[in-house]
Amino acid sequence: MERKGIVMDISRRSFIKGAGLAGAGFAAASLAACKSESSASDANTGESSMPSTGVNANNAPSSWDTPPEPIDDAQISEVIDTEVCILGAGVSGVVAAAVAAELGARVLVMQNKETIHSQGSGAAAFNSQRQTENFDDEFRSELVRLKSLYEGGLVNHELVSLWLDRSGEAVDWVLDRIEEDGVTASFDTYENWREADDQAKTCPISAMWGSPDSMGSMAIISALAPRAESMGAQFIYNTTARQLIREEGGEGRVVAALGEKSDGTYLRVNASKAVIVCTGGYEANDEMRDTFMPHANRFKALSDNKGEGLQMGRWVGADIDPAPHASNIHYNYLPSDPFGSGLPWLRVNKEGKRLGNEDIAYSFLPFLDIYSEEAACYQIFDADYDLYYPRMIDHGAGIFRSVPSPKFVADAVTLQTTEDTSSWSDLDKTWQYYLEMGSMVRADSLEELASQFGINYEELQKTVDRYNELYDAGNDVDFGKKPERMQAIRKAPFYGIRREACVLGTLNGLVINNRMQVLDDKRKVIPGLYAAGNASGGRFFGGIAQAMVAPATTISRALVWGYLAALDICQA
Structure with missing residues (x-):
């Protein structure tokens, strides 16, 4: 069945009056000099007996899983040398760019759109300095319990613990740098909703972000991207990442990324330190959805992400989380959508x-x-x-x-009514x-x-x-x-x-360890390759859908993983 994608351009006013109403509940590290590529010795262990790729739900071959012919050198019209190449300018990509640039790395961000882009209203944190409460072990264990309850044994608790340990730090790092631009994060607006059986209780860890000019995750990257550029990061737009280059016949280090420009020629970006895949999910790719989330294959897609990052990673040997994949599914995605889609009428x-x-x-x-x-x-x-x-x-x-x-x-x-209200x-x-x-x-x-x-x-x-x-x-x-x-x-x-309902984003992707390094199907690190945001996997989200035990963790995961990936690449 063909799924019709929905691509939205909502003004701030309509967002506040519509989508902002629907999503209202969603709603500093010491940085050192850069270092060379980390070793592969810290990879997560454990393998899955489930095949993760290769066939769709009907056991038919998947074309996306077949590597294309290498791009010929004659098609390459431009070559740029950098240290950190980031594919995608959403939350994870822009945060990674800002962190790496501040650490002194030469950074290039390749974006397939004409500008930065993200969708989402908030980003959660655990023990941010901006929160009004300090969260104790009882709350932490409750959140983990509920996540286990609703997402089952598919959750990687090492990544969940990593988020709990580092999300406050990452969010504070971002806010320390963009609050002067008017960006705020309101963490404690809606405490009562934590009372429900399907929510983490009593603590307002989710935040609605905003600024005078934009709302939600766009407020974050609209302020942070110019900061990254001021520190030397280069953003190249209207260029879609197509292939990764891995040395030693596909067994060595990832050293470059190739992007297709608007004129059909290609840009090659040589990355001496690492490539970070921040391209988002695959919600607009019907074949990948049939492979990994057939349980949700009748829902529309909110974005036009086609999973290019997952495909590129797969073609150089990366593993992808086995099915089923979770996704962020919502009813409330248009400004006109009425309040109360969760009410049990x-x-x-x-x-x-x-x-x-x-x-x-x-x-x-x-x-x-x-x-x-x-x-x-x-x-x-x-x-x-x-x-x-x-x-x-x-x-x-x-x-x-x-x-x-x-x-x-x-x-x-x-x-608009003329009645006495x-x-x-x-x-x-x-x-x-x-x-x-x-x-x-x-x-x-x-x-x-x-x-x-x-x-x-x-x-x-x-x-x-x-x-x-x-x-x-x-x-x-x-x-x-x-x-x-x-x-x-x-x-x-x-x-x-x-x-x-529609799929806002797919939430599983390239398997990573707790350093955001991408792993192959033997759970070995692919040197020089990292992933963050919805392009990353590793089972931070499990089950068939994101369990809203801690709303706004999708954007938060992107922010934190982008932050941690850049630190791992660039810290001494």
Whole structure:
């Protein structure tokens, strides 16, 4: 099945009013002189018996796994010598460039777009100096326990521990350098969402980043990239990395990267110290998704990343995390998407049938949709939403239930209605805002609601009747949802929201050790090759989707891994 990618260009205003509302909860080292390439003796040990590459889910050969013909020297129009070559100018690449440049290395960043680029609203940290609390071992063990619970035995706890040990340091290093540009990170805005069963509890480790000119991860790199350039780092745009050069017949050190320029010729960058792959994931590569994450192959892609970095690494002998790969899957990705995609209202498909237990962790809700015709769902509730909402978030409810709060949304929006809203609740204002945007539906009858969405009305009525019966009995014998998360659907008007999930990013990639060095299929270091961000693997994220036990760790991992890769390459 072909997946349609979505590439977005959201203004700051629309981000604040839309995507910023949806993602509101996401929301100094001593640097020494550079050193030469590290030895391979510190590689992680342990091998997997699972084949990681070579065939897709249907056991057909994968074309991406077949090395192309080497690029002929006659096609190379330019050669540049540097020390550290970084492929990709997202968070991991820009942070790595800034660290390496500050350490005195000659740095070149190769970016396939016309400018730096990242998507994401925040970056988490553990024990940053900016946080209002110091986190103790009890919280740390709780976070690790929840990550193990939701991501299973596929998690590499050595990398998780590395992030816990170094993320505060890395985030503080970045903020120490860009706060003067107006970049801030608000770590302690939403403490209550940690109360939910699927969230790390009580500690606000996630931060929403922003500046006067940009939001989220773009605020980080928009301030940090000019700083890297001021220290001598060179950024080359509209040049797509295509191949790596490895010495000794593909058995030695990675010494160069080849990038395709906009005129079809190639740039060769010789890197005397290392190449860092920061090219992002492969969410827009259907064949790679079929190979590594067939469980999510019906969800749209938010970016145009095609996995070039993983492919280049594979072609010089790197290993890739075995399937299944995790991904960052969200419903809330457009400015018009309504609040509450994680709320456990009744969910049905276009046939009008209930999809399952709507009270499961947000990370896994989209998988209820994959057997539907559209890979989408419809949340259905009635006029008594103010009665049921407090019960649904009692004891906390987690991401996109109680965070962002209806009050946050209501205070942030401007309504076009001419009605007197003085007696309206926060939910009243929130729903009215999205009704005006056209992203939710209100109807005087279930039949009218079904007609507006194109849902099978007869089946929907049967589903609602059964749901009301289970609510009255106080026992969801069909799917086991907690009684306090149920609600009757009887009182007009009725409301509906169509939800369609997408893959923001794939989260597994080139296998790395705890120094960000890329490993081959025998878990030996490939000298001169590093990876960070979504191009890196090693199982920091496990399972079939990112478990939101610590939201904003995707951007944080990119930041921390880019920081650590540059330190490892350049420290004395």
